[in-house]
Amino acid sequence: MTRVVLLLAVLIVTGCAQLPPPNTAQAGKPAASNEIMKFDIPADALGARDPQLSAVLAKAGALAAAQKQPTVIRVTALGQDLKYINQAIWKGVPTQGLKPTLENLTAGANQRYSVSIEPLHAGS
Numbered sequence: 001m002t003r004v005v006l007l008l009a010v011l012i013v014t015g016c017a018q019l020p021p022p023n024t025a026q027a028g029k030p031a032a033s034n035e036i037m038k039f040d041i042p043a044d045a046l047g048a049r050d051p052q053l054s055a056v057l058a059k060a061g062a063l064a065a066a067q068k069q070p071t072v073i074r075v076t077a078l079g080q081d082l083k084y085i086n087q088a089i090w091k092g093v094p095t096q097g098l099k100p101t102l103e104n105l106t107a108g109a110n111q112r113y114s115v116s117i118e119p120l121h122a123g124s
Helices: 001-015 042-048 053-067 079-091
Strands: 037-041 073-076 101-106 113-119
Touching: 001 037, 001 101, 037 042, 042 079, 053 073, 053 079, 053 113, 073 079, 079 101, 079 113
Parallel strands: 073 101
Antiparallel strands: 037 113, 073 113
């Protein structure tokens, strides 16, 4: 009997606790995205022209080319590094088949270098 009373007391106390108001924006969850893949490029790997980074970039190119719908690869980096990144990406794209679109964005101060792959929309 004491267990039942204790359980009821716990339920009553927890039932009185303030519940946080519902958050319609769901702050903890990222907004829905069409991104197929996105990753940051470590500055030290880019500066060293790391072979593992080159391999990852080539795989990103292959992934973009393997999609059933047209894709865009967006590269954000310093202008001086874009040529190296683009060449590494194109190494992974097969010569035959659907070619992704490559879009270069110049990184600003304190902006991470990144690569993202997204479906290409008619308005893009």
